[in-house]
Amino acid sequence: MISMSEARKTNEMILENNLDVRTITMGINIMDCADSKVEVFCEKVYDKITKKAENLVKTGDEIAREFGIPIVNKRISITPVAIAASACKTDSYVEIAKMLDKAAAEVGINFIGGFSALVQKGITKSDQILIDSIPEALSVTERVCSSINVGSTRSGIDMNAVKQMGALIKKTAYLSREQNSLGCAKFVVFCNAVEDNPFMAGAFHGLGEGDxxxxxxxxxxxxxxxxxxxxxxxxxxxxxxxxxxxxxxxxxxxxxxxxxxxxxxxxxxxxxxxxxxxxxxxxxxxxxxxxxxxxxxxxxxxxxxxxxxxxxxxxxxxxxxxxxxxxxxxxxxxxxxxxxxxxxxxxxxxxxxxxxxxxxxxxxxxxxxxxxxxxxxxxxxxxxxxxxxxxxxxxxxxxxxxxxxxxxxxxxxxxxxxxxxxxxxxxxxxxxxxxxxxxxxxxxxxxxxxxx
Amino acid sequence: MKAIVTVLGKDKVGIMAKVCVYLAEKNVNILDVSQTIIQDYFDMIMIVDVSKLTCSFGDFTDELAELGKQIGLMIKAQREEIFKNMYRV
Structure with missing residues (x-):
């Protein structure tokens, strides 16, 4: 049997000390959406996200209601776009970011993470397209979060990427200058990034994860x-x-x-x-x-x-x-x-x-x-x-x-x-x-x- | 299934009556009650059995919160698992 003092204590934590669950983040693999045509890739990713996460917000709200504990954010992380989109024949991934923003709005989440690349040992053509797309992508979207992993204990630090990050951050700040350079708040540079992080802006769905x-x-x-x-x-x-x-x-x-x-x-x-x-x-x-x-x-x-x-x-x-x-x-x-x-x-x-x-x-x-x-x-x-x-x-x-x-x-x-x-x-x-x-x-x- | 009903707010006549009438309407059995008055503030926790509830638990929590608003109190119903999980190893 639950004791009354325990029940009181829990409610005190929630009501007075801001106890909450900060985020339920659904990780979604989008590798199976690969296509050489960027429009087709976007369509497949949009469909997969909106189908998988259809009930995410509703379910989160129901759980919060039944247990009486606030669940502040419902979010999504996806496979790093630089990997999933590498077959696309295009020179910009800004359209992909726009599609992700639309999908996030459709399912009612506040952030989607995974406009990301892992470049700790080297930069592929796709990684470079993604890096070049980030400043614009973050200024024309509201809910898309981006991250770049530039180093790891096993590979060292890719200083070519580090050099680019300074310019990228400055450009992002400039393009979102009307909102106090808010674009930069949606971008993070990592060393030893983890594959199952639910927190933004650095969340992405790692390659070792399930679907x-x-x-x-x-x-x-x-x-x-x-x-x-x-x-x-x-x-x-x-x-x-x-x-x-x-x-x-x-x-x-x-x-x-x-x-x-x-x-x-x-x-x-x-x-x-x-x-x-x-x-x-x-x-x-x-x-x-x-x-x-x-x-x-x-x-x-x-x-x-x-x-x-x-x-x-x-x-x-x-x-x-x-x-x-x-x-x-x-x-x-x-x-x-x-x-x-x-x-x-x-x-x-x-x-x-x-x-x-x-x-x-x-x-x-x-x-x-x-x-x-x-x-x-x-x-x-x-x-x-x-x-x-x-x-x-x-x-x-x-x-x-x-x-x-x-x-x-x-x-x-x-x-x-x-x-x-x-x-x-x-x-x-x-x-x-x-x-x-x-x-x-x-x-x-x-x-x-x-x-x- | 058991649940915890918490009632908090300024004391007045009929709080207990209103809450209990609502619980009875919904076929909810009261198992235990702890109630105190701290500096004019009414503070009650009930452990209730909701296994024969006549509506969904989500609606039950919403309606209790609404009842609370009507009488100027905070009323909250929560499934017991949250308390059990936090305090039992």
Whole structure:
């Protein structure tokens, strides 16, 4: 029998601490849509997506209603378009992006991910067409998300691609200048990208996946913060136990939703992504968890240690609650989407360099950071190269989602709206790295003995 | 199938009566009730049996929420699995 106090506690988490399931993401394989005619390819992909995901939103809403837990987003990820469309005889994939946008609108989802390419070891003709199409594709569509994997621990870092990323991001920022360069918020550069990530903008349906899968991203930073507030200044053992127990509960809620969605949609359950994903709502913040541990602001000395501990214990609690944990699984530290991060940047407690250090111990990386619009292409490429190196050497996923806001400079504020939030524009180290970035070629993969 | 019904809001006469009448109409059996008043706020949790419910569970949750709106309260019905899953290893 359920105890009344447990029922009360769960409802308190949902009503007061913003517990929700962040996303149900349906991964769809589109390799079977390949065709040399781009119009035929588009038609086949559109039909497959709208058929497979026909009931995705309805089912998500039904589950939310019956269990009384909000399911914020319903989304779709597809096979990287650069691979699936490589037989198409065309010199632009913008039409494909438009079709994906239309399919996403048709099934009622807010984002579709997979306008992507994996170029860690080299760039195919199709990869290049996709890369060249991204700036326009992101400015003429609303729901399409794009990602490029430029490095991996096994292959090293493709610096030819890294060099192109700086220019790509600047062009995307320019083309979407009317919306505060919002196009860049839908584009992420990865090292060690994962195949079953349900979170945007980096979601795509990997080649090792089945035809269709349901992946669920949990949330709940507000719940963790509340639990930590209740233990006051207890020692680290108690702190870790509390995080683990809370992560267990959050993950179980996600697991229940995932299993139910999988059953009702007749699609196999893939994974639960344990990432604590913040929102701009006050209290639903990863930064505030770290501050509750005893930091004046996130960014203060001790931040990296606090984040490392949080990330590790979320995983420890989460893997106990679900046998199939995957995706990015950790703590996200996007700046514009997290009230505590925004406040810390405004107080000058948090810098780009400290964020880079934090990405060494948590999932993903430099995320949703607004930088001055006049930042050079090579500086952006240099920042990407640094972040990719952290991922490559440490055998983890890292990512960069920078927004060089057109026409704005450091200290100004930019608003993206909704879950994407708002951000103070952070200053960037502008000392030159052009010669390094322009060398061309590939940084070889690291050796895995002599760990120091 | 069991469900949890939560009622929260400013206290007034007849809350219990209205909720219970609705539950009886829908053929829902009440198994357990916990109710307190905290600073004028009515806080009740019921464990109910909905296996003989005369409508779909989705409609049941919507109608309860609507009833809540009419009397100025928040009423929520949830399937019990969410609670079981979160607290049992």
């Amino acid at each position: 269709c899968a349901i992946n669920v991203g949990i949330s709940g930073p507000g719940v963790v913060r509340k639990a930590l507030e209740e233990i006051h200044d207890a020692d680290f053992e108690v702190l870790c136990e509390t995080i683990k127990k809370t992560a267990f509960k959050i993950t179980r809620a996600g697991q229940l939703v995932a299993k139910e969605a999988s059953k009702r949609l007749g699609v196999p359950f893939g994974i639960i992504d344990l990432s604590l994903a913040p929102t701009p709502v006050i209290g639903d913040s990863v930064a505030q968890i770290l501050e509750t541990m005893g930091l004046e602001y996130v960014g203060a000395p001790g931040t990296t240690a606090a984040l490392a501990m949080l990330n590790d214990n979320v995983k420890k609690g989460g893997v106990m609650a679900s046998s199939y944990v995957g995706g990015l699984s950790g703590a996200f530290i996007p700046v514009s989407e997290d009230y505590g991060m925004i406040r810390a940047v405004e107080a000058k407690a948090l810098t780009l360099e400290k964020l880079e250090a934090m990405t060494c111990v948590c999932s993903v990386g430099l995320d949703m950071i607004a930088i001055p619009g006049d930042t050079s292409e090579s500086t952006i490429s240099g920042i990407i190269a640094d972040e990719m190196a952290i991922g490559m050497i440490n055998n983890k996923t890292t990512a960069v989602r920078l927004i060089p806001v057109y026409g704005k400079s450091a200290g100004e504020t930019v608003t993206f709206g909704g879950l994407l939030g708002y951000a103070p524009i952070m200053p960037v180290n502008n000392f030159d790295c052009t010669v390094f970035v322009n060398r061309g070629g590939r940084i070889p993969p690291p050796i895995h003995s002599f760990k120091n």
